[in-house]
Amino acid sequence: MPQRTPSQTVGPYLxxxxxxxxxxxxxxxxxxxxxAGLPGTHIRIEGRVLxxxxxxxxxxxxxxxxxxxxxxxxxPADGRPLASNSFRGFGRCPTDKEGIFxxxxxxxxxxxxxxxxxxxxxxxxxxxxxxVLKRLPTRIYFAGDPANAADPIxxxxxxxxxxxxxxxxxxxxxxxxxxxxxxxxxxETVFFDA
Amino acid sequence: xxxxxxxxxxxADPPSLSPDYRSTVLRAPTRPLVLIPQTLSEIxxxxxxxxxxxxxxxxxxxxxAGEPQGERIIVQGRVLDEAGRAVPNTLVEIWxxxxxxxxxxxxxxxxxxxxxxxTGAGRVVTDERGHYQFTTIKPGAYPWRNHPNAWxxxxxxLSLFGPSFxxxxxxxxxxxxxxxxxxDPIFNSVTDARARARMIxxxxxxxxxxxxxxxxxxxxVLRGPAATPPDSD
Numbered sequence: 291m292p293q294r295t296p297s298q299t300v301g302p303y304l305x306x307x308x309x310x311x312x313x314x315x316x317x318x319x320x321x322x323x324x325x326a327g328l329p330g331t332h333i334r335i336e337g338r339v340l341x342x343x344x345x346x347x348x349x350x351x352x353x354x355x356x357x358x359x360x361x362x363x364x365x366p367a368d369g370r371p372l373a374s375n376s377f378r379g380f381g382r383c384p385t386d387k388e389g390i391f392x393x394x395x396x397x398x399x400x401x402x403x404x405x406x407x408x409x410x411x412x413x414x415x416x417x418x419x420x421x422v423l424k425r426l427p428t429r430i431y432f433a434g435d436p437a438n439a440a441d442p443i444x445x446x447x448x449x450x451x452x453x454x455x456x457x458x459x460x461x462x463x464x465x466x467x468x469x470x471x472x473x474x475x476x477x478e479t480v481f482f483d484a
Numbered sequence: 485x486x487x488x489x490x491x492x493x494x495x496a497d498p499p500s501l502s503p504d505y506r507s508t509v510l511r512a513p514t515r516p517l518v519l520i521p522q523t524l525s526e527i528x529x530x531x532x533x534x535x536x537x538x539x540x541x542x543x544x545x546x547x548x549a550g551e552p553q554g555e556r557i558i559v560q561g562r563v564l565d566e567a568g569r570a571v572p573n574t575l576v577e578i579w580x581x582x583x584x585x586x587x588x589x590x591x592x593x594x595x596x597x598x599x600x601x602x603t604g605a606g607r608v609v610t611d612e613r614g615h616y617q618f619t620t621i622k623p624g625a626y627p628w629r630n631h632p633n634a635w636x637x638x639x640x641x642l643s644l645f646g647p648s649f650x651x652x653x654x655x656x657x658x659x660x661x662x663x664x665x666x667x668d669p670i671f672n673s674v675t676d677a678r679a680r681a682r683m684i685x686x687x688x689x690x691x692x693x694x695x696x697x698x699x700x701x702x703x704x705v706l707r708g709p710a711a712t713p714p715d716s717d
Contacts, residue, residue: 294496294706295655303591318536365648421508421510473513481518
């Protein structure tokens with residue numbers, strides 16, 4: 291049987307190949323995951339990616355994968371029909387010089403979990419960057435969602451680290467959630483092995 | 485809950501912390517990864533295919549008015565999973581420096597010439613058999629500041645989705661016999677020599693087009709299915 295091709299870093303010039311439009315190609319994905327007309331609660335997510343000394347990464351790429359407002363994924367392994375063909379569920383945003391990424395999307399609905407459980411609304415995240423040799427998977431959950439308490443994945447995370455996976459509403463900006471990603475140090479973000 | 489995707493092949497990947505590649509030191513997680521089951525969130529993933537890519541995007545030598553400088557090459561191969569099955573209709577994004585070892589990127593300050601006829605980025609989608617092909621210029625080696633007199637071996641970056649969030653792969657394709665291999669901490673971040681060899685394409689005379697371009701084959705293997713557990717009774 292063939293064996294896996296190993297992962298390598300995206301390197302510092304990731305924008306050339308992974309930021310669409312950089313070479314004139316039509317953009318089919320980017321930081322806007324949901325069109326304005328899509329059903330659901332429209333939100334924005336903004337955060338910074340920080341290294342072990344708290345220095346922002348200007349050369350990281352955040353990718354997101356999420357369900358629609360009813361918790362359905364645009365993928366045959368889900369199979370439930372979607373309300374809109376325009377929703378594909380994928381987002382990608384490089385960090386800027388201050389290490390900031392910004393997405394515009396909808397809050398996903400609860401998603402089926404293992405053994406008839408239900409997963410709380412969440413967005414699946416990959417962190418890629420110069421100096422990151424393999425994809426770092428994490429998740430964004432939403433502060434105040436009562437479903438978090440019964441989420442089967444959060445339950446696997448040590449209690450004192452769960453807060454690193456919770457996006458917080460910005461009190462000054464309605465609809466904006468803040469979610470920083472810390473690769474190391476105090477409050478290091480939880481990354482998953484699936 | 486049984487795994488849908490194999491975990492054993494993950495051993496081919498480099499560790500996140502590979503101190504000879506200095507940028508990993510402050511960017512590799514220090515806490516253990518949290519082991520989780522493969523839920524609907526993991527076994528689904530973005531699907532992008534032929535409708536999202538224009539036919540010309542697979543030829544990096546024809547994106548400008550003139551011909552780029554350098555050695556024209558054809559790279560082709562198949563995208564497979566660990567069970568040997570083709571991965572059809574999956575998006576492959578590619579990017580690279582030019583023949584002189586320079587990227588069109590504001591942070592690349594290597595004093596080698598830019599090529600007005602070469603951008604160094606393209607996209608291609610695998611066909612029903614998992615096959616892909618693109619035409620480009622052989623990239624040059626270039627210096628970087630990881631350590632004194634550090635040079636990257638010639639490489640092309642490739643990014644693939646595959647059928648799920650778990651099959652996502654970003655890698656680099658290297659060229660056979662590169663004298664810089666022993667000195668490159670990114671290539672050598674993959675600790676198993678056999679796994680490193682799977683990042684090196686091979687020259688192929690059949691792919692080579694007479695009077696036009698050298699041909700290379702590079703098969704890419706994504707994460708595949710977990711072994712089926714034996715029936716219990």
